Amino acid sequence: MELTNKRVLLTGASGGLGRPLASLLVSNGANLVVVGRNAASLDQLKQELAPATVECISGDITAAAFREQLATQMAQSGGLDLLINLAGTNTFRNFEAEDPAELEAMFQTNLIAPVLLTRALLPDMLQRGRGHIVNIGSILGSLGLPYFTTYCATKAGLQRFSEALRRELADTPVGVTYVAPRAVRTAINSDAVYQMAEATNMAMDEPDAVATQIFQAINKECSEAYLGWPEKLFVRINALLPGFIDRATAKQNRETRRFAVDSSPEQ
Numbered sequence: 544m545e546l547t548n549k550r551v552l553l554t555g556a557s558g559g560l561g562r563p564l565a566s567l568l569v570s571n572g573a574n575l576v577v578v579g580r581n582a583a584s585l586d587q588l589k590q591e592l593a594p595a596t597v598e599c600i601s602g603d604i605t606a607a608a609f610r611e612q613l614a615t616q617m618a619q620s621g622g623l624d625l626l627i628n629l630a631g632t633n634t635f636r637n638f639e640a641e642d643p644a645e646l647e648a649m650f651q652t653n654l655i656a657p658v659l660l661t662r663a664l665l666p667d668m669l670q671r672g673r674g675h676i677v678n679i680g681s682i683l684g685s686l687g688l689p690y691f692t693t694y695c696a697t698k699a700g701l702q703r704f705s706e707a708l709r710r711e712l713a714d715t716p717v718g719v720t721y722v723a724p725r726a727v728r729t730a731i732n733s734d735a736v737y738q739m740a741e742a743t744n745m746a747m748d749e750p751d752a753v754a755t756q757i758f759q760a761i762n763k764e765c766s767e768a769y770l771g772w773p774e775k776l777f778v779r780i781n782a783l784l785p786g787f788i789d790r791a792t793a794k795q796n797r798e799t800r801r802f803a804v805d806s807s808p809e810q
């Protein structure tokens with residue numbers, strides 16, 4: 544996808560992956576609309592990206608009124624070429640200790656909001672005969688990992704949504720890309736995740752490198768991109784032989800649980 548003068552809406556733009564991705568998008572000529580709840584950090588990002596054309600719209604993507612506002616603004620100002628659903632959140636704890644309200648909010652942010660934002664923006668894309676939707680999932684959307692149970696469920700939903708919509712839109716000018724990174728060194732991960740990663744030798748990528756891979760997947764309009772080796776192989780094995788992955792995770796479970804349960808508020 545050629546990005547020069549393309550209008551791109553990026554949710555989660557102020558986060559650890561959002562900032563380097565925003566930088567790549569504007570340096571390749573995109574006119575960027577950045578979205579997040581914290582207006583000050585969006586303004587700071589805009590200053591960092593100057594003199595590129597960047598529009599900040601602060602709000603909560605889980606709010607229906609905010610999604611409608613975004614759709615109206617995009618439609619009234621020439622439409623949108625690319626929607627990147629990047630905003631997300633996670634927890635790392637044993638499932639019985641999940642806070643029900645936080646659990647529900649994670650489904651809202653990671654799954655319901657990107658699905659409904661796509662629903663709000665897609666009709667205008669189809670009417671104008673142009674557009675592309677990019678959903679940022681996770682390797683954990685295709686590989687259930689203990690103590691990330693809720694997060695895995697949200698990203699699995701996003702993966703299937705992306706797959707079905709891509710097939711549904713195959714004979715239209717609107718494309719769909721799903722990108723699934725493995726763990727990345729950003730603030731979405733708590734100290735407990737970093738400690739667990741260290742203790743279990745779990746690989747964690749640098750945000751700049753992952754943003755570059757996401758950008759490349761967008762550029763090539765990939766259907767799906769799973770990032771990280773051997774994780775992308777584990778995704779394939781899990782689909783064919785889940786019992787093999789059951790046994791592999793069981794070995795690490797005791798060690799992982801030590802960090803997950805320590806980090807749980809109710810333990």
Ligand SMILES: NC(=O)c1ccc[n+]([C@@H]2O[C@H](COP(=O)([O-])OP(=O)(O)OC[C@H]3O[C@@H](n4cnc5c(N)ncnc54)[C@H](OP(=O)(O)O)[C@@H]3O)[C@@H](O)[C@H]2O)c1
Nearest residue numbers: 555557558559560579580581603604630631726727729731
């Ligand atoms: N880091 C990883 O290990 C990793 C691995 C695989 C996939 N991913 C996925 O990559 C995406 C980005 O993660 P990240 O590592 O960059 O996380 P991050 O640094 O915590 O950034 C999250 C971003 O989402 C925004 N956000 C969260 N809730 C929102 C809401 N309700 N409305 C609007 N914006 C909201 C945050 O801004 P405000 O707080 O200002 O709203 C922030 O810009 C997520 O979807 C995540 O699941 C991350």
